[in-house]
Amino acid sequence: KAGVTQTPRYLIKTRGQQVTLSCSPISGHRSVSWYQQTPGQGLQFLFEYFSETQRNKGNFPGRFSGRQFSNSRSEMNVSTLELGDSALYLCASSLRQDSNYGYTFGSGTRLTVV
């Protein structure tokens, strides 16, 4: 079966713009999480959704938001982009409601803010 699919793979945006990233989880997976990966900070948790509800949110400013649709697909949005938002954004999905099962990651969207 198909893995976690993230689109687009690469994005270049200018400061002040906004961006929307998309994630399609593995079929049947209802939990979707988003992470920001940078060389300096490593992997940082953004938020997690289950059945269209945001259950957890990391320590990121309100410019970062997300949502999940009824088909479990998820989007994250970053408004008023800053240079420091340049990163690899990873989406991960999980079959179960709890975290014991672990997550399957997508390949990520590489965002560059210039």
Place this chain on the structure above:
Amino acid sequence: AQRVTQPEKLLSVFKGAPVELKCNYSYSGSPELFWYVQYSRQRLQLLLRHISRESIKGFTADLNKGETSFHLKKPFAQEEDSAMYYCALSDTGNQFYFGTGTSLTVIP
């Protein structure tokens, strides 16, 4: 606050030598712990979960609550083990915390 520490950013071992990647955590409850691996040009993938007490690709990890550690071990390193390894902790709220990762290089 929950935190995962991987003290070694880089680790090099010779092929056939034992390898141990260290992971320490701080968490007030009963954590779920994981190891993830990222091979060159591949996506991050789950290697093993402490709850499964499994051995994957010869790797094992034992949760030591007294030392709050979850070190990853393999008795005989192989060249294909060269990768970035991340230790991760999940709290009861299903939020994951990742360590900063250890880059393992196995020297032929």
